Amino acid sequence: MREHITPAQLTTWRLFITAHATLIEQIDRELAAAGCVPLHWYDVLVELYEAPDRRLRMAELARRVVLSRSSLTHLADRLEREGLLRRARVDTDRRGAYAVLSEQGEQALRRAWPIYARGIVQHFIRHLTDEELQSLTDIFQRLLMPATPVNG
Amino acid sequence: MREHITPAQLTTWRLFITAHATLIEQIDRELAAAGCVPLHWYDVLVELYEAPDRRLRMAELARRVVLSRSSLTHLADRLEREGLLRRARVDTDRRGAYAVLSEQGEQALRRAWPIYARGIVQHFIRHLTDEELQSLTDIFQRLLMPATPVNG
């Protein structure tokens, strides 16, 4: 299996990593400066926000934010300690637990959103044409496809 | 300053985050399975490898791998403990320190490269046309531009 890779291809990959790190770092700094929840917390909370009943099974939530189950447990502990979410039992499976967005969690989302949105626009969207936006969406979806066999 | 953001734009952004996390996770897992250095270590070592004299000032290295100076200090401590790099004094600035790639560090790079390259191809390059590769390079460079005022 030949896995040759050209310098140009490697450059693209490395720019991908660097661009990501730089953008996240910048936006996270802006959120912190505004006294908002960090980006990673936001991602978790917003998944709950969009889910039916503002709740998701722990494992499903972990999958969505690309975390191990144990990492999510710890993160959820912190969020719960801050009152941003609570856990709830699952009627149909006594092992299971829902993570449920709390009222405070929703407020935290609303508070952070303007800052976050501004960051996304200024550091990301702003630099892209509509075609590029569409192309990026296609590409990222394609990259994720192998990892998500059925559930699109 | 209107910072409106469309659902499609937000989707692109979120796919960016998710795709990145997924790819890194996958490649890191493969490196670990092969008993190689983790991706983050690799990134640091390869910067040194490409630098003149296999060495870089700590602050410059930190900038390149998008880490805070203090985080890099700790990371360099670990790499030094593993014998993958060493520190050296700077003649012209007695505060300064070089991080220098060691022979062992170079070996670690060489050992990890095939695994890493395979991961990059299989999870990233493989899914992209040549045009897309070029387009991504342009885009990521553009995204990074604001952060690097002069020095391209």
Next chain:
DNA sequence: CATAGATTGTTGAAAATGCAACTACCTTGT
């Protein structure tokens, strides 16, 4: 040359992350 202000890199403590082991529970096959 003296001093105020920046910059370099490190430190120690706190927070976050990941791994392996564990409990509790569900599912399957017999």
Next chain:
DNA sequence: ACAAGGTAGTTGCATTTTCAACAATCTATG
């Protein structure tokens, strides 16, 4: 119904990352 094996989530611990404070040194200005 029961054992074997799988899954959900948590726990403790070790590793990694971040933050604020610090000492040492450099630089610029008067």
